[in-house]
Amino acid sequence: MSNPRQPGPEAMAESLHSAAIHLLRKLRRADSASGLNAPRLSALSVIVFGGPLTLGQLAAAEQVRPPTMTRIVQALEAKGLVKKVANPEDRRTIHLSATMKGKRVMVEARERRVRSLAKQVGQLSREEQRTVRAAIGLMEGIIEGL
């Protein structure tokens, strides 16, 4: 029989919400070296792995409005991490792709940024890691469905 004190969906949602806030606040300062904060790093990694894509597609993938993405891309471009390529088929759009430097910097920054987090994860037992791994998959589905 299950413990009646077990938190229900409401309490779990609050915990997830709170955990997300605190996790990001902790990781925020983790990579001051490269000047890549969470939004920029996230956008860059989508560009690196998602191949050339338009600004609108990138904004949609990152779930932000186009103007927001415009400025993130401008910052990445100013650092020479991303380049815009004209699209001859539709000249309203631009194709965003990562430069060599962009790919390298992304990998390094990402590594730096999640290093401490990975370290903590690595200290969990095998069984605990299995639990977290399973939960990540479930949470991604949850987020998707929001």
Added chain:
Amino acid sequence: MSNPRQPGPEAMAESLHSAAIHLLRKLRRADSASGLNAPRLSALSVIVFGGPLTLGQLAAAEQVRPPTMTRIVQALEAKGLVKKVANPEDRRTIHLSATMKGKRVMVEARERRVRSLAKQVGQLSREEQRTVRAAIGLMEGIIEGL
């Protein structure tokens, strides 16, 4: 034998990072009604549940610098959700406590804010919920240790 394709701590850390970003971005717009966004709601709930506490304690609890918390508290105070009470024992500090309105608004806003998330959680199977519940506990420990 474990599946060699299973993501290691590094990949799990990246997934957690990404999930936190996307979760908060989705929840951000969830409670435009009350004007309580994530940082304010989080701070208010600490005040409500954490009883009277000083600004510095609140900033520490929220893992933020005092100036940041000063402005969050000012906003909450302007809305009549929080009141400052002089501390006769140390007049440098202030004691923050929630007003009646603050308590009510917090409960309502929090409910609204996590409603869709709780709904998604509620749609998981019993076993899946158990997994997520266990993972939340582990993740809180991970965040603590960062």
Added chain:
DNA sequence: TTCCTTTCGTTAGCTGAGCTAATGATTTAG
């Protein structure tokens, strides 16, 4: 063709979170 409409990205202008540095007020140590 020439308009009209839609779509894409950008610009302008706003709110708000986060930081550091500096200040004023108070407490505590010497």
Added chain:
DNA sequence: CTAAATCATTAGCTCAGCTAACGAAAGGAA
């Protein structure tokens, strides 16, 4: 009683996020 430490605030910055408005390009209808 003076000096140092502590607490909150103010000032001033970067950056994320939004809406509204706009120009450029594409596409459809007359």
